[in-house]
Amino acid sequence: MADFMSDIIARAAETPRRIGLSEVESPDVLRLAQRIVETEIGVPVLVGDAAASRAVAAEAGVSTEGFEYVDNADEAVVSAIVERYTAAYDDFSQKACTRRAKDNLLCAMLLLKLGDVDGVASGKECPTGDVVAAAMGIVGLAEGVASPSSLGIAEIPGFEGPQGEFLGLADCAITVQPGVEELAGIAIASADTAATLLGWEPRVALLSFSTMGSAQHESLETVRAAVERVHELRPDLKCDGELQLDAAIMPAVAEHKVKRPSEVAGRANILIFPNLHAGNIGVKLVQIFGHANAYGPVLQGFAKPVCDFSRSAPVDEMLGNVAMLVVRAAAQEAGE
Known part of the structure; x- marks a missing residue:
């Protein structure tokens, strides 16, 4: 710390x-x-x-x-x-x-x-x-951003990812139930914050309980559409989804679950939660059971x-x- x-x-x-x-x-x-x-x-x-x-x-x-x-x-x-x-x-x-x-x-x-x-x-x-x-x-708000959000930076002992023990987590503090535009804006703002603040090359994963169509539910359409919206607005960003957490950060799981090329799967350094319920629970799980240090959250957008x-x-x-x-x-x- x-x-x-x-x-x-x-x-x-x-x-x-x-x-x-x-x-x-x-x-x-x-x-x-x-x-x-x-x-x-x-x-x-x-x-x-x-x-x-x-x-x-x-x-x-x-x-x-x-x-x-x-x-x-x-x-x-x-x-x-x-x-x-x-x-x-x-x-x-x-x-x-x-x-x-x-x-x-x-x-x-x-x-x-x-x-x-x-x-x-x-x-x-x-x-x-x-x-x-x-x-x-x-x-x-900044141009192209539909809602404010926050990025937390977790330092997780024993985790080995593209940035070592660090992961970006968003949104864990502001937007309760983002729609397509809001979720895409959170992903873009988080990528820009991480690049500016930490010097990372962002690899942004939009999380859900499904990986690339492995499940079907109307709520998944928001995540999928948000990924497409990020690609439209910022084709320069490495962003993919929908991805389960293990498929986002574990290369072996990504190799098994993701059947197409992805610059993000298994190598994500920024995780975008589908709503504030998941984000708040997720960051507290990482802190309590993963003994992570959490920095921020950084207000953005x-x-x-x-x-x-x-x-x-x-x-x-x-x-x-x-x-x-x-x-x-x-x-x-x-x-x-």
Whole structure:
């Protein structure tokens, strides 16, 4: 675990970025901001009441040196944001934009859309649903993506795959029952996230209880159609399905079950679950019985990078999430 995160933090330090933090009165978020400065992975931009935040920092023994504040408790600051945003975009009236600019999380998303920050990290004090809704309502989705999703990265002791002990797992946190377009978008976003963040050549398997027509059920049509949709949208990606888990990751099983050539079967490094039921159960099985370390989940599919913390996450885990956000933001800016 330490080696994985150390590598990500080192990469982030090569391309530091401005990261918006909205939970400015959380002692752990303030400790995180201090660690961002210390590791030189970026500039923490704290969006909220600056005086209240500094008071909490002083009480927690956190140095605010290197922090930037966007004090949306200041009417002049809010007015300036609203003026710039409504001049650039017409999705909110001045009144509606003002209301959003006074909310820390929504204000951070406004700043992300304006380009004042390169990514937003939140979720320590609020539910994932609030972070996703804020990003959806302001930042929006990337072109060609039908819904947001998440990619988890599992490090599984003893597993031997194309990336050693690592596997990408999606979606395990966001989309409950994806349709064809959503499932295809999850596959594409997961491939792009893994390539950007980890440098992998993605081999994406869409999972089910059937391998290449070995069973028949109406639910399988969604998986099959999603594979075809990925091929239409991104013919450059190695993507196949429907595949049972063993046929996706075990070469000997794939050789027996898959009767046609496949660049993915038996060699998949990214597994796409058919729905959130399977995804949530699957990742917990890997963690509990496979003793896997799980990193993320990395929110994906938005037009600009957004990160969600687990509310139970320690500061070191939050720092790793921000480092991944920095790497993704730098890659997006570079057009990778």
